[in-house]
Amino acid sequence: MKEALEGARVLLCLVFLIYASWSDFKTREASNWVWAILAPLAFILAALQFFLFSPELPLVQILQSYVLSFTVTSALSITLFYAGAFGGADAKAFMCLAIALPFYPADILQPYSNVVSPLSQSFFTITIFSNAVLLAALSVLYIMARNLSWRQRTKKNLFEGIEKESKWRKILVFLCGYKMDIVELEKKEYLYPLEDFVENERKLLVVPKDEGREEVVGRLRKANLERKLQNGVWATPGLPMLIFVTIGLIVALFYGDIVWVIVRSALGYS
Secondary structure, eight states: OHHHHHHHHHHHHHHHHHHHHHHHHHHSOOOHHHHHHHHHHHHHHHHHHHHHSOOSSOHHHHHHHHHHHHHHHHHHHHHHHHTTSSOHHHHHHHHHHHHHOSSOOTTTOOOTTSOOOHHHHHOHHHHHHHHHHHHHHTHHHHHHHHHHHHHHHHOOOTTTTOTTSOHHHHHHHHHHOEEEOHHHHHHOTTEEESEEEETTEEEEOSSOOSTTHHHHHHHHHHHHHTTOOOSOEEEEEOOOHHHHHHHHHHHHHHTOOHHHHHHHHHTTOO
8 A cells, every 4th residue: 555655655646747747838827726736746755655664773763854855945936936947837747746746656667777876865855856957958969969960051240240259258148059940939928039129239138038029039030021030039948947857756666866977977986
């Protein structure tokens, strides 16, 4: 029965996160109902397991670890949300995961890496977070490939009309965004401009912001109509982070803590 409850918590998280990921991919949003349903169900299953089945450690110690794991995860999620690194749905997803899976479910699973990291034993959600961030970082490879493909296909300068911008700004924009037609930028709200048209001059934006997006797009639209833009505009997609969170969870469950595996490998441990 203990294993069944642990398996139910894992399955519950996977089902809800897969649905939220699909919604995030389609609209870059996930309904609050997802978390409003997931959180209490996860808490009930966790409480049943902790109270009905005496663990090796005293119940008080387990509860203290549970509260600590949730507190640390919540603090990190809220901090990243207000810093602008996370969306609201991403923060809520991690808090729900901290309720459902504060520790690695070692009673039913053993990672392919054959080692459960110390972090996973006490703060499993942080392992999911680190996996998700590393996997999201791989999207840079796709963006670079798309930019190089555009350059090869069109035989044009990627930064035509913006040559005066600094080398570092160009590098950051190249790694974070790609060229697209102004019409596509207008239609898709999850695309954020990485350039602006101010005082009759094009300028690169290193940090795109949701606030003021429509004003920037309006200026770019006007410049395009006046034929002052060439070869499209630079923009960046809002990453569907919940997809990476879901993949990060699956990797954490079945493979392990990627950072811990890398560290162990670097130190010469098999």
